[in-house]
Amino acid sequence: MAIFTSEQLLYAAFGLFLIGAAVALLFGREWRRIGYTSTAFMLLASLMLWMLASRVFTSGAVDAGPIFALKPIGASLEFRIDALSAVFLLVTPFIGLVAMLYSVEYMNKLHHAYSPRLYYGFILLLLFSVVGVVTSSDLFFFFVFWELMTLTSWMLVWFDREDETKVRAAWQYFIVTHVATAGILVSALVIYSHSNSFAFTDVSKVLGTLSESNRALTHLLMGLFLVGFMTKAGVLPFGAWLPNAYPAAPSPASSTFAGTMTKLGIYGVVRVAFGFFPAELSIVWGVVIAVLGAGSIFVGTLTALRQDDTKRLLAFHIIGQTGYMLLGIGTGLFFLTKDPVLGAIALVAGLYHVVNNAVYKPLLFMSAGAAEFAAGSRDLNKLGGLGAAMPITLTTAVIAALSIAGIPPFNGFASKWLIYQSTIEGGIGVPLFLLLGVVAAFVSLVTLASFMKFIGSVFLGKPSPLAKGVRSEVPLAMTVPQVALAAVCVVAGVVPFLPLTVLYKAASSVLGTAMTATQTEIFGSNPAAITLSMNGEVFGVWNPAYILAALILCSVGAYALSRVADARRREVPSWYGGEEVADNEVRYRAHGFVLPFKEAFAAVYPTIRLPKMPALKKAGKILDFDRWLYKPVVDMGGRMVDRLSRTHIGIPQVYMLWQLIGVIVVLAVLLAVLRA
Amino acid sequence: MTVVGGAVINLALVVLLAPLFDGVIRKLKALIHSRKGPPITQPYIDIFKLLAKEDLQPGGGVLFRAAPVVSLAAILVAAMLTPMGSAPPLGVGGDAIVWIYILSLAAVAVMLGAFASGNPFAYAGAGREMMMLLSVEPIALLAILTGVVKAKTLLLGGILDWQLANGPSVSMVVAGIAFFLALQANVGRLPFDIVEAESEVAGGPFIEYSGPRLALCKLAFYIRQMVFAFALVSLFAPWPAVPSYPLSLLISLLKVLVVLVLVGLIDSVVPRLRIDQSMTYMSRVLFVALGAVAFALIGV
Numbered sequence: 011m012a013i014f015t016s017e018q019l020l021y022a023a024f025g026l027f028l029i030g031a032a033v034a035l036l037f038g039r040e041w042r043r044i045g046y047t048s049t050a051f052m053l054l055a056s057l058m059l060w061m062l063a064s065r066v067f068t069s070g071a072v073d074a075g076p077i078f079a080l081k082p083i084g085a086s087l088e089f090r091i092d093a094l095s096a097v098f099l100l101v102t103p104f105i106g107l108v109a110m111l112y113s114v115e116y117m118n119k120l121h122h123a124y125s126p127r128l129y130y131g132f133i134l135l136l137l138f139s140v141v142g143v144v145t146s147s148d149l150f151f152f153f154v155f156w157e158l159m160t161l162t163s164w165m166l167v168w169f170d171r172e173d174e175t176k177v178r179a180a181w182q183y184f185i186v187t188h189v190a191t192a193g194i195l196v197s198a199l200v201i202y203s204h205s206n207s208f209a210f211t212d213v214s215k216v217l218g219t220l221s222e223s224n225r226a227l228t229h230l231l232m233g234l235f236l237v238g239f240m241t242k243a244g245v246l247p248f249g250a251w252l253p254n255a256y257p258a259a260p261s262p263a264s265s266t267f268a269g270t271m272t273k274l275g276i277y278g279v280v281r282v283a284f285g286f287f288p289a290e291l292s293i294v295w296g297v298v299i300a301v302l303g304a305g306s307i308f309v310g311t312l313t314a315l316r317q318d319d320t321k322r323l324l325a326f327h328i329i330g331q332t333g334y335m336l337l338g339i340g341t342g343l344f345f346l347t348k349d350p351v352l353g354a355i356a357l358v359a360g361l362y363h364v365v366n367n368a369v370y371k372p373l374l375f376m377s378a379g380a381a382e383f384a385a386g387s388r389d390l391n392k393l394g395g396l397g398a399a400m401p402i403t404l405t406t407a408v409i410a411a412l413s414i415a416g417i418p419p420f421n422g423f424a425s426k427w428l429i430y431q432s433t434i435e436g437g438i439g440v441p442l443f444l445l446l447g448v449v450a451a452f453v454s455l456v457t458l459a460s461f462m463k464f465i466g467s468v469f470l471g472k473p474s475p476l477a478k479g480v481r482s483e484v485p486l487a488m489t490v491p492q493v494a495l496a497a498v499c500v501v502a503g504v505v506p507f508l509p510l511t512v513l514y515k516a517a518s519s520v521l522g523t524a525m526t527a528t529q530t531e532i533f534g535s536n537p538a539a540i541t542l543s544m545n546g547e548v549f550g551v552w553n554p555a556y557i558l559a560a561l562i563l564c565s566v567g568a569y570a571l572s573r574v575a576d577a578r579r580r581e582v583p584s585w586y587g588g589e590e591v592a593d594n595e596v597r598y599r600a601h602g603f604v605l606p607f608k609e610a611f612a613a614v615y616p617t618i619r620l621p622k623m624p625a626l627k628k629a630g631k632i633l634d635f636d637r638w639l640y641k642p643v644v645d646m647g648g649r650m651v652d653r654l655s656r657t658h659i660g661i662p663q664v665y666m667l668w669q670l671i672g673v674i675v676v677l678a679v680l681l682a683v684l685r686a
Numbered sequence: 687m688t689v690v691g692g693a694v695i696n697l698a699l700v701v702l703l704a705p706l707f708d709g710v711i712r713k714l715k716a717l718i719h720s721r722k723g724p725p726i727t728q729p730y731i732d733i734f735k736l737l738a739k740e741d742l743q744p745g746g747g748v749l750f751r752a753a754p755v756v757s758l759a760a761i762l763v764a765a766m767l768t769p770m771g772s773a774p775p776l777g778v779g780g781d782a783i784v785w786i787y788i789l790s791l792a793a794v795a796v797m798l799g800a801f802a803s804g805n806p807f808a809y810a811g812a813g814r815e816m817m818m819l820l821s822v823e824p825i826a827l828l829a830i831l832t833g834v835v836k837a838k839t840l841l842l843g844g845i846l847d848w849q850l851a852n853g854p855s856v857s858m859v860v861a862g863i864a865f866f867l868a869l870q871a872n873v874g875r876l877p878f879d880i881v882e883a884e885s886e887v888a889g890g891p892f893i894e895y896s897g898p899r900l901a902l903c904k905l906a907f908y909i910r911q912m913v914f915a916f917a918l919v920s921l922f923a924p925w926p927a928v929p930s931y932p933l934s935l936l937i938s939l940l941k942v943l944v945v946l947v948l949v950g951l952i953d954s955v956v957p958r959l960r961i962d963q964s965m966t967y968m969s970r971v972l973f974v975a976l977g978a979v980a981f982a983l984i985g986v
Contacts, residue, residue, distance in 0.1 A: 395804070398747060408749075408798070417794055418787050430783055431840070438835055441983050448831070451783075452824045458794065459816045466801035466812065470749065539779075550840040556779030557788070560693070560766060564759035571905075572755065572898035575738035584744040584805045587888060598809035606962045607817050 016072040019062040020089060020145065026055040027138035034130035041126045045114035048130040052110050052137070056103035059141065066096035067515060073147075085150035085208045093515035097361065098144040098277055100512070101368045105269030106137045108491035112376055113262030115485045116383055121169070121260055129169060133266060136162040140270045144277055149198045150208040156194070156274075160187050160242075163271055166263045167255045179254035186251040190241035193234035200231060214286045221288045228287065232295055235282045243275025243332045246306045252328060253313075257321035257388075261379025264321060265372035272328055273368050276335050280361070283339070284520045289347050296344025297442070303336030304446040311453045312611045315460045318601055320378035320388045323464060327414065328371065330457065335363045337450055338429045341436055341443055351527045352435055355542065357517045358510065358532075359428035365509060366421040366502060370413040373495040374464075377407035380488060381468050384480045390463065390600035395473030399480045402489045404469045406496035411461035413499045416454045419554045419561075421503035424540070426454060431542055431550045459604050467600035472584070472593040504554045507537040692775025693766045699939075700765045704908035705729035707943060711950035718954045729908060736901035744803055744894050753799025754895065754902035760792035761906050765913050769920040771935030773843025781840040782830045786823065789913075792906065793819050800891035811890020815881045817961055818871055821968035825868040828975035832861035833921055835982040846920055850927040857981035862922030864975035868968065869918060869945075873911040875953040880961050911949070915942040 014022065030051030038044040066072055071092040079086035091099065110133060117129060139162060142155030164187075168180035202208060205216035221228040241248040252272075256264045283295060310329030317323035338360025345353035380403045381396055382388050397404035413422040430447050437444025473480075483489060502509050510533055518525040534541025539553035586596055709726035716723020743750065766776040767785045780788070797815055800808035834840050836858060837848035849858065871878035882890045892903050919941040928934040959967065 397749075397802075398745070401747075404749075412794065415794075416787065417791050418784065423787060427783055427787075434831065434834060434840065438838060438983075444831070444835075444979070444983070448824070448828065451827055452820075455790070455820050455823055458790070459820060462794070462797050462801070462812065462816055465798065466809065470798070470801035470804070471809065472804040544838060547839060548841060548844070549838070550781045550783070551778065552781070552784055553779040556776060557763060557784065560763045560776060560779065561759055564697075564762040565755050568755045568758040568762070568902055572737070572902055575898065577738055577741045577898045579741045579743060582742045582744055584803070585894065586805070587807070593804070596806045598806040603809075603813045604817050604820070605813075606965065607820055610962075610965065 014058075014061075016062055016065055016091075017074040019058045019065075020072075020074050020091070023055040023058040023062070023141060024138065026051050026058070027134050027141070030055070031131045031134035031138065034134060035127050038125065038127035038130055041118040041122060042114060044126045044130055045110070045117065048134060049107070049110045049114065051134065052103070052107050055137075056107050059099045059103045062091065063096040063099040066091050066093060066099075067512060071519065074145075080150070083150065083208075084202070084206050085148055087146070087151050088148050088209065089145045090147035090210070091145050093512070093519035094277070094280065094361075094517075095144045097365065097512060097516045098273070099141065101365055102140050102144070102270040102273070103137065105368055105372050106133070106140075106266055108494050109133075109262045109265040109269065109372055109376075112265065112379070112488050112491040113260070115487045116262055116379055117260060119383060124169065128165065129260070129263075132162045132165045133263065136166065136266065137270065140274060143274050147210045148208045149201070149210065149213055153191075153195060153198060157191065159271060159274070160184075160191065163259075163263075163267060166267075167259045169260055169263070170258065173258075176258035179251075179258040183251045183255040186248075187241055190238045190248060192238075194238035197231045197234040197238075200227070210285065217286055218288045221290055225290075228291060229294070232283070232287055232291055235286075236279060236295070236299070239275045239278035239282065240302070240336075241275070243272050243279070243336075244306075244329045245275075245302055245332055245336060246309050246329055249306070249310075249329050249332070253322055253325040256325035256328065257319065261321070261375055261382065264324075265375040265379070268324075268328060268375055269368045269372040272332060273364050276332070276339070276360075276364050279336070280339060280357075280520060283343055284346075284357070289524070292343045292346045293348075296340050296342070296346070298340070299336050299343060300340030300443065300446055303333040303338075303340055304449050306330065306333030307337065307450055307453045308333075311456045311460065315456055315463075315604070316608050316612070318390045320381065320390060320393075320464065320468065321375065323390070323460065324371070324374050324378060327374075327457065327460065330453065331363070331367045331371065331414065334426065334429060334450060335360045335367065337446060338363055338425075338432065341429075341432050341446075344440075344443075345432075345436055346521075346524060349436075349439075350521075350524055351532060352432060354514075354517055354521065354525055354527065355428065355532055356432035356436070357521070358513045359425060359432050361513045361516055362428060362506075362509060363422075363425035365513070366413065366425045366499075369495055369498045369502065370410040370422060373406060373410040373492060373499070374414065376488070376492050376495070377403060377410060377468075380484045380492070383484055383488065385474075385476045387476050390467045392474055392476050393468045394471050394597065395469070395477045396480055397469035398473065399477075400469070400483045402483055403492060404465075406492040407469060408465055409496040409499050411465050413503065415458035415461050417458070419500075419503050419558050421499050421501075421509075424503050424506045424552065424554070426450070427550075427552050428540070435542070435544055435549055459607070463600050463603040466603070472597060474597060475594060504558060505538075506540055506552075506554065510540070689775055689778060692772070696766050696768070696770055696775055697762060699770060699935075700762070700909045700912050701905070703939070704912040705733065705905070707912060707946050708908045710943070711946060711953070714947060714950045715954040718951075729904070733901045733905060736896075736904070737898045739897035741897040741899060742894075744805065747802055749798050750802035750894070751899070753795045753802070754899045754906070757792045757795040757799070758902045758906040758909075760788050760795065761909050761913060764788045764792070765909060765916075767842065768913050768916050769842050769846045769924075770916050771920075771938045772931050773841075773846060777841055777843045782834065782842055782845070783840060785842060785917075786827055786830070789910075790819060790823065792910070796891045796903075799895075803891075803894040805894050807887045807889070807893045808891050811881055811883075811887050811893070814883075814887070814961055815891060817965065818878065818881055821965045821972075822868050822871045825864055825968065825971050825975045826872065828972070828979055829861040829865040829868075830921065832857050832975075832978040832982045835979060842917075842921065846924055849921070849924050853925070855982075856986040857978050858922060860974060860981060861978035862918065864971055864978055865918055865922060867971045867974065869914055870949060870952055871964065871968065872914045873949060874907060875911075875949055877952075877956040877959045878964055879958060880964060883958060911946065912942060915945040915949075918945055 073090050075088035076086035139155045139158035146152045164184050170176045205212045244252040307330050314326030338356050342353045342357030413420040416422045416426040433443045433447030514529045538555040541551045542549045708729045713723045713726050767774050797812040800812040833845035837845045
């Protein structure tokens with residue numbers, strides 16, 4: 011069966027990404043054609059990576075390389091794919107693939123004026139670097155891939171260059187992430203100065219000895235790493251760039267970011283916090299990560315509730331959802347030494363949420379994109395009633411919304427359930443975690459409110475004037491990705507055994523010898539259910555098979571009851587309390603949904619007004635690239651073009667004069683050259 | 687087999703008795719208002735009548751039509767997860783968190799149906815439903831978490847067993863008070879019938895429902911009442927421990943009746959609150975619930 015070795019699979023995938031990107035950059039002319047070509051490259055590369063990942067799950071970690079080494083600095087391009095990398099190799103190419111298929115029609119309609127070269131070229135390069143980040147086992151090249159990922163995604167945020175706010179968002183993204191990445195770089199260099207090697211294995215060895223001799227420095231290094239990764243993942247207070255940058259990119263690009271790039275921030279946190287640093291640091295940083303996570307959940311989600319722009323709303327939810335992942339991972343880190351089984355549960359819970367979020371978040375961006383595609387707006391107050399013409403988009407959007415809100419039996423519930431379990435179980439010993447768990451559970455409802463608003467005002471209700479012209483569902487190339495993601499949402503929720511098996515392997519590959527319990531000991535022997543135990547007693551249980559069966563039986567019974575008397579059905583107009591008004595006059599706008607609640611929490615995400623300081627203002631001017639670099643250059647170009655256009659005054663004689671002068675000049679030059 | 691048998695008993699109990707208990711409340715309200723009132727079987731008569739009435743639909747599609755079905759089904763599943771005289775029959779399928787989230791699935795179905803109806807009254811009602819959920823659910827969660835901290839398990843049956851084995855404790859009494867203070871809102875009774883508020887939003891999410899689908903909504907309302915009352919008496923006041931299941935079920939039913947009579951009494955003497963007043967009230971009850979958890983954590 012093994013036609014390729016594992017190494018070949020990896021290199022083939024890398025090659026396919028690069029060739030695909032080169033093809034797109036060189037030959038991309040027609041949006042649709044290059045779109046399908048890039049999707050084909052993406053599909054082939056994904057198949058390679060999935061084969062590789064399945065090999066890792068069945069027969070253990072794979073090493074590849076070194077391809078080449080930079081001897082003088084001790085860096086070499088090496089790869090190691092363990093189960094944690096393999097999880098990301100399963101998920102990220104899948105999201106990249108469906109988002110790319112989705113973009114074929116979407117980009118063709120909404121961004122037709124731009125060249126497709128940059129879009130498809132950079133998306134493929136982005137995925138190339140994503141795969142590089144999760145597979146490389148050398149800190150130097152990890153950093154190189156990381157930087158490539160930032161640059162390519164920055165180009166995509168910057169895609170719509172006409173719009174000033176989008177350009178500003180792109181610059182903000184660029185600057186903030188680079189400041190944060192500098193932290194990772196400094197950290198890496200400090201470690202290098204002790205180890206003279208960038209290999210992951212050497213790094214963790216050096217940090218082990220360093221924590222004995224210089225504990226404060228190790229803490230500082232951990233802090234720098236985490237700030238860098240958390241900025242990318244969008245954790246407050248470092249993730250403030252995110253709600254500006256994500257909406258600026260085209261919807262399929264936002265989907266790709268949400269399903270791949272932000273998740274790599276979490277990958278970095280797990281890799282570094284569990285893999286690099288010794289266990290002595292785990293208690294302090296476990297609390298820090300969990301508290302930052304809970305803070306992000308609270309502030310991000312409550313702010314999301316106040317947004318009236320579909321994509322901005324979704325971007326704030328990324329901040330909130332990332333918080334859940336970090337809450338799980340932080341809890342896992344804290345209990346790593348105190349209660350290894352609980353620590354493993356919490357880590358798996360966090361990773362489970364990463365995977366689930368990587369599925370439903372891109373789907374939600376696609377729903378918002380489909381609404382923009384059909385009705386041409388992202389304003390929740392102006393959209394409405396699109397579901398009647400777009401039943402498939404409506405169904406998938408409802409599944410995604412219920413998933414993100416953690417409603418059973420969808421996948422978001424399963425991972426949130428595990429996070430609650432671990433925080434509550436931990437909270438019995440350490441009350442702080444109980445509080446964090448309660449915050450997470452409460453905010454889960456706020457998420458629900460936010461997505462009730464999203465579904466209710468985009469897809470349901472009476473059609474708004476904008477939606478009146480929408481007659482048909484979005485094209486097949488856009489519905490297929492949505493249906494594929496929605497199906498994963500359902501399967502990953504109803505059959506938690508599948509993702510848990512994979513994630514248990516990922517957690518054990520990170521924890522190494524610290525993972526003492528088998529999968530059966532942690533999640534119970536019944537594969538249909540998750541059964542958690544504490545001191546031998548059952549602590550919590552979630553059996554989606556039973557609950558779903560009961561739910562379906564009861565639904566059938568309830569439906570049968572409603573039809574028992576065979577009541578007649580009749581279509582009637584809506585009842586407006588006896589008044590006859592046009593549907594549009596009595597539309598309830600999204601802004602008013604749960605308004606009293608929003609007002610009660612308005613202070614959560616304040617706009618900070620800094621005191622006016624002339625020095626700061628000057629510094630601001632210096633940092634404002636738009637003003638002293640971008641705008642003058644553009645102005646200069648504009649003036650040049652102006653001057654040139656002055657020669658074009660539309661009188662034939664003048665043109666003939668120019669031609670004559672031109673001929674004379676050419677002749678003179680020719681003569682001069684021939685003479686010499 | 688015990689799972690299925692117990693589940694059927696729970697289902698039969700709530701489906702058959704919930705309308706009767708509502709009839710008792712209605713009779714009681716009538717007596718307080720010095721009216722004669724309808725017979726206590728009136729809710730059954732209402733449901734039978736509605737089942738045969740015309741089913742009017744203002745467009746709305748599948749979501750509008752499926753919402754009452756899913757909402758009732760979710761509440762029925764919650765009934766199977768609720769301890770009624772013994773450990774919950776479907777306890778092997780889900781714990782306290784599942785119980786809470788299945789109940790919020792019912793609310794989600796109601797909201798989606800309301801949005802799908804396209805009626806602005808329904809939209810306003812859905813917003814109110816969401817705000818009630820936001821302010822009430824954390825209290826129920828914290829009250830149950832008090833029991834979780836005590837019993838060291840999230841299984842509702844485990845909390846019940848712990849209560850029976852250990853007798854009353856300060857934290858559980860406080861948690862029970864918090865749960866009771868939020869009960870009125872959980873069962874949608876005055877002063878918290880803000881979601882339906884006939885005189886303001888004309889039935890809110892249910893405005894466009896009629897005939898058999900309204901019958902499902904009404905049945906869901908009655909059953910919800912009973913599920914919450916059972917949760918209160920089983921988790922926070924399950925004493926005395928009786929070994930025989932039929933007897934303990936009978937005692938629980940009597941206690942549920944007492945609780946619902948109390949609910950009816952409050953319902954008939956207080957006026958409706960505004961949604962913001964209700965949220966302020968609930969935020970205070972939240973502190974009582976937090977206090978209960980704190981008590982449990984220090985071990986009283």
